[in-house]
Amino acid sequence: MSSDERIPTVGVEEEYFLVDPETREVVPAGSRVLRRAETTLADQVSGELTEYQIEAKTPPCAGLGELRGHLDRMRTAVAEAAAAEGLRMAATGTPVLSAGGPAPLRDDPAYGPGLAAYRGLNENHTHCALHTHVEVPDLDHAVLVCNHLRPWLPVLVALSANSPFRDGRDTGYASWRTAAGGQWPVAGPPPYFRSADHYKQLCATLEDAGAVVGGHTLLWDVRPSAHLPTVEIRAMDVPVGVEQAAVLAVLVRALVVQALEQVRRGEPGPDVCPALLRAAYWRAARDGCTDHALDVHNGRPVPAGHLLRDLFAYVRPALEEAGELAAVTEAVTRLAGGEGGDGDGERAGGGGGAQRQRAAFARRGDARDVVDELIRHTAPAHALHAAH
Numbered sequence: 001m002s003s004d005e006r007i008p009t010v011g012v013e014e015e016y017f018l019v020d021p022e023t024r025e026v027v028p029a030g031s032r033v034l035r036r037a038e039t040t041l042a043d044q045v046s047g048e049l050t051e052y053q054i055e056a057k058t059p060p061c062a063g064l065g066e067l068r069g070h071l072d073r074m075r076t077a078v079a080e081a082a083a084a085e086g087l088r089m090a091a092t093g094t095p096v097l098s099a100g101g102p103a104p105l106r107d108d109p110a111y112g113p114g115l116a117a118y119r120g121l122n123e124n125h126t127h128c129a130l131h132t133h134v135e136v137p138d139l140d141h142a143v144l145v146c147n148h149l150r151p152w153l154p155v156l157v158a159l160s161a162n163s164p165f166r167d168g169r170d171t172g173y174a175s176w177r178t179a180a181g182g183q184w185p186v187a188g189p190p191p192y193f194r195s196a197d198h199y200k201q202l203c204a205t206l207e208d209a210g211a212v213v214g215g216h217t218l219l220w221d222v223r224p225s226a227h228l229p230t231v232e233i234r235a236m237d238v239p240v241g242v243e244q245a246a247v248l249a250v251l252v253r254a255l256v257v258q259a260l261e262q263v264r265r266g267e268p269g270p271d272v273c274p275a276l277l278r279a280a281y282w283r284a285a286r287d288g289c290t291d292h293a294l295d296v297h298n299g300r301p302v303p304a305g306h307l308l309r310d311l312f313a314y315v316r317p318a319l320e321e322a323g324e325l326a327a328v329t330e331a332v333t334r335l336a337g338g339e340g341g342d343g344d345g346e347r348a349g350g351g352g353g354a355q356r357q358r359a360a361f362a363r364r365g366d367a368r369d370v371v372d373e374l375i376r377h378t379a380p381a382h383a384l385h386a387a388h
Contacts, residue, residue, distance in 0.1 A: 007322050008135035008260075009060035010067060010253040011230075014074070014238050014245060015053050015128035016089045016378065018082055019097075024371035026052040026095040026126070028104040029085055036081035041074065049111060050103040050126050052095065054078060060135065064324050068246040072380050075242060079379035090374040092357070093163025093177030093237035095126050096367055100167065113213045121184060127177040128238040130160065132249045133230035134256040139200075141260060142224035142231045143193040147269025148259035149222045151296045152314075153189050153235045154280035155307050159335055160236035160248055161288035162353025168367045174288030174354035177237050178281065181219075185211040188281060190220035192271045199224070231256060240353050240377045247331040254318035254328075255311075272296045288354050289336045308336055 018029050028051035037045040037054065045056045056078055058070040075089070082089045090096070102123035105115065115122055136142045161174035173179050182188050186206055193199045206212040215226050221235035233252045239245045262269070273296070280294040283301075287293070293304040312329065319325040335352050360373035 007062070007318075008253065008257065009062060010135070010249050011058045011060045011133045012067070012071070012245060012249045013055055013057040013131040013133075014071070014091070015048060015055045016078060016091050016238065017052055017095055017126075017128060018054060018085075018087050019090050019371055019375065021086075021088050021375070023097070024368045025097045025099055027087055028052055029082075029087055030054050030106060032085050033078070033081045033087065036084050037078050040077040040081070044074065045078065047106050047108065049106060049114075049122060051106055052098075052103055052126055053128060054089075060133075063322055064246055064250050064327060067249055068242060071242045071245055075378065076380050076383040079383035083383075088375045089378050090371060091128065091162070091238045091240045091378040092165075092353070092374050093128055093161075093175060094166045094180070096165045096168070096357075096370045096374070098126075098167050110216075114217055117210060117213050118184070118217070124180070124183070127163075127181060129177065129234055130236045130238045130245055130248060132233045132236070132252040133225060133228055134233070134253045135229060136224075136231050136256070136260065138229070139196045139224055141263055143196050143199040144263045144268055145231050145256055145259040146190055146220075146222045146224070147192055147271070148262055148267075149231075149233065149255055150189055150192070150277065151270060151272050152255055152311060153221050153233075154277070154284040154293065154296065155311050156233070156235045156248075156252070157281060158284035158288045158293060158304055159308070159332065160239060160244075160353070161285070162237035162239060162357070164354040164357050165361070165367060165370055170358065170361070173286050174290070174352070175237050175285040178235075178285035182281075184217070184219050186217065187219040188221055189274070189277045190222060191274065192269070194268075237353065240356070240374055242380065243331060244335060244353070247328050247335075250319075250322065250324050251315065251328055251332065254315035254322070254324075257318035257321075258315055270297070273299075288352055290352075290355070305336065308332070 017026050020027050030047050030051040034047050056074045061067040103126045163177040222233050225232045276296045276299050280296045283294045289304045292301040295302050357370050360370045
């Protein structure tokens with residue numbers, strides 16, 4: 001980064017499930033909890049498509065410490081609002097336990113066109129993600145940054161994987177949210193964009209075809225924001241803890257900073273094969289950081305830890321510039337599964353979300369223990385004490 005360019009701001013949106021502390025099932029109470037949370041968070045909290053969920057967002061932040069503070073305050077407010085309704089919040093990509101049947105949808109006219117277009121898909125959209133916004137100069141830069149981030153998206157999927165369970169059963173995937181989310185017509189890794197005009201033309205074509213509704217259902221995992229001067233990265237499961245969420249967000253910012261450097265040098269980004277990228281997504285969603293991953297540049301399986309080392313080599317200058325290298329390295333090593341991030345997380349006792357959920361289940365073979373683990377680590381400790 002040149003001396004006259006400042007480090008861009010970063011902000012996040014997090015989605016959470018609302019659960020009954022007795023049954024541990026998700027509860028359709030989003031609108032009730034939202035009304036309570038709004039008294040503290042105002043427009044920083046909103047409803048989601050299903051009544052099982054609620055979303056909160058930080059303001060733009062300068063760095064890791066500020067972001068951590070906002071996430072703590074935000075989660076505390078949501079936890080207190082949920083507790084006032086006799087409920088708890090759980091940060092996981094998919095509901096561990098539910099009563100079954102279609103998810104109750106929120107009564108909001110804004111969702112009407114999407115409900116008509118996507119029909120049964122809406123009832124299965126019970127997924128919670130971490131959406132990270134990083135400041136960029138304009139749309140021209142944003143679409144080319146997307147090109148540079150495309151090859152790294154499977155690594156982010158693997159690193160953040162936190163949804164192995166769905167409705168009481170282990171799906172066999174580290175991120176079932178990622179695997180199931182591919183049903184939507186415009187989702188997952190985006191295509192390669194030649195320019196901002198190409199991006200706008202493609203979006204218009206998709207809207208004319210009915211695959212996108214009003215620009216709101218453009219669900220690519222990296223995209224220019226429709227309402228903010230940012231690029232938005234949507235590939236990650238919501239992490240269980242504040243520290244994990246903050247670290248992943250500044251790691252993503254470092255990716256964007258390095259991509260912006262390349263865009264300014266006139267590099268449009270590598271046009272990796274879409275089929276290999278989809279295959280890498282599937283492998284990352286299934287195995288997380290505990291096995292091999294697919295190198296999207298040559299199609300070869302490699303230990304997941306090798307791609308993490310490549311990622312850190314790429315973002316190191318940006319993390320050093322922000323003063324965040326040590327904190328991010330330590331936290332990501334834990335997420336990746338142990339010392340050195342060798343991709344052998346199950347044996348190394350690593351701290352990734354999917355591994356922690358499975359460890360909780362293994363104690364007694366009871367999915368309720370998984371939900372209890374999520375409740376304990378989603379809300380800050382002081383909010384949990386207040387709830388009890």
